[in-house]
Amino acid sequence: MAKRVVLAYSGGLDTSVAVRWMIEEWGVEVVCVLVNVGQDAESSESFDDIKVRALAAGAMDFVVVDAREEMADDFCAKAIVANARYEGKYPLVSALSRPVIVRHLVDQARKFDAQAVAHGCTGKGNDQVRFEVGTHALAPDLEVLAPARNWGMTRADSVDYAEKWEIPIRASKEKIYSIDENLWGRAIECGAMEDPWAAPPEEPYTLTRVTNSEPFEVTVSFEAGLPVALDGVALSLADLIKTLNHRAGATGFGRLDMVENRRVGIKSREVYECPGALAIIGAHADLEDLTLEREVHHEKARLETRWAELVYDGMWFSPLKEALDAFMQETQRHVSGDVRLRFEAPGLMRVVGRRSPEALYDYGLATYDAADTFQHADSEGYFKIYGLGVKTWAARQGAKNATPTKS
Numbered sequence: 001m002a003k004r005v006v007l008a009y010s011g012g013l014d015t016s017v018a019v020r021w022m023i024e025e026w027g028v029e030v031v032c033v034l035v036n037v038g039q040d041a042e043s044s045e046s047f048d049d050i051k052v053r054a055l056a057a058g059a060m061d062f063v064v065v066d067a068r069e070e071m072a073d074d075f076c077a078k079a080i081v082a083n084a085r086y087e088g089k090y091p092l093v094s095a096l097s098r099p100v101i102v103r104h105l106v107d108q109a110r111k112f113d114a115q116a117v118a119h120g121c122t123g124k125g126n127d128q129v130r131f132e133v134g135t136h137a138l139a140p141d142l143e144v145l146a147p148a149r150n151w152g153m154t155r156a157d158s159v160d161y162a163e164k165w166e167i168p169i170r171a172s173k174e175k176i177y178s179i180d181e182n183l184w185g186r187a188i189e190c191g192a193m194e195d196p197w198a199a200p201p202e203e204p205y206t207l208t209r210v211t212n213s214e215p216f217e218v219t220v221s222f223e224a225g226l227p228v229a230l231d232g233v234a235l236s237l238a239d240l241i242k243t244l245n246h247r248a249g250a251t252g253f254g255r256l257d258m259v260e261n262r263r264v265g266i267k268s269r270e271v272y273e274c275p276g277a278l279a280i281i282g283a284h285a286d287l288e289d290l291t292l293e294r295e296v297h298h299e300k301a302r303l304e305t306r307w308a309e310l311v312y313d314g315m316w317f318s319p320l321k322e323a324l325d326a327f328m329q330e331t332q333r334h335v336s337g338d339v340r341l342r343f344e345a346p347g348l349m350r351v352v353g354r355r356s357p358e359a360l361y362d363y364g365l366a367t368y369d370a371a372d373t374f375q376h377a378d379s380e381g382y383f384k385i386y387g388l389g390v391k392t393w394a395a396r397q398g399a400k401n402a403t404p405t406k407s
């Protein structure tokens, strides 16, 4: 009996060619699974058109899974509480969607009684790592196939291959950009951007074109670490992200241009647009400034870096990542309140106010006016003790640090 494979299918050239190539070269049966993680929002193509292509390529079946709410509630939500930004910048757009896709690949593999899953990634990127490590974590018995790592075809070869097999593709031989998109944003690679010195062209951006040059404010309300309403209107997390993608993106906010370290050891220049993600993380981090106790806050910042690295590196389903999730969750009990965001074209967002019934900010302690409740006399003894070690050290050195090095 032929081996059955469940392929993560996007409808693009590579995964379409992968269907036919695996049938021809490996003699397998292929089920195409398209997981909708929010990429439909900007797409000009319907899933029906994509289905026609999958079947034309030779798939025995084609399944669409709507994972938009799951992407928001199980994945973006954890990234929000972790203020997740890889290398301090990138909010993990593609890295967050791959484990969602993996979950459904494994689920469909069970439904179709398949022995393997497959993806269309090449050997140079991070996404292969996420597919493979993720699958092994959820289904150690399943094999993972990567036809694009084996076939040795250039893009032009793939176009010829699709034509030969009469697969109705839309791509041309000179596709300029590699774009990956979902609810959390868009990742844009290749073309002119492969020169890190060249400014990115306007053309590939869709979420962050300036169409509103009037400054405006939005109030984001949080409950226990998650955004639940915009300007007092309750929204599901998926709708709230989508709304902010459009409202913030219309002012040009949300672009990133960075050189990042891939897991596979390559530095790459990447351009992203993630207006909703960056607005929400910005607001959330600000509310934590108001509500988290200092030691928790500082330790959390250290662990946030680790969390983002693990997720970037394909370790979504791993014991350390899960333990860190538990820590993050525990810190969020009091992260409730409102944050005022002000947007101004082109591309500026500022937090202009925050409030919380759970705030640790105490006006009586903070104020310099007559309402001051701080016990000034308590400071004296405290700092004598606090600075005692440094004082002893300075005395031993004969206060030589007091001499300026330059006159």
Ligand code: ARG
Pocket (backbone or CB within 6 Å): 092, 093, 094, 095, 126, 127, 178, 179, 180, 187, 189, 270
């Ligand atoms: N560099 C980003 C990451 O590793 C984006 C990857 C985009 N993926 C793609 N297939 N174009 O998460």
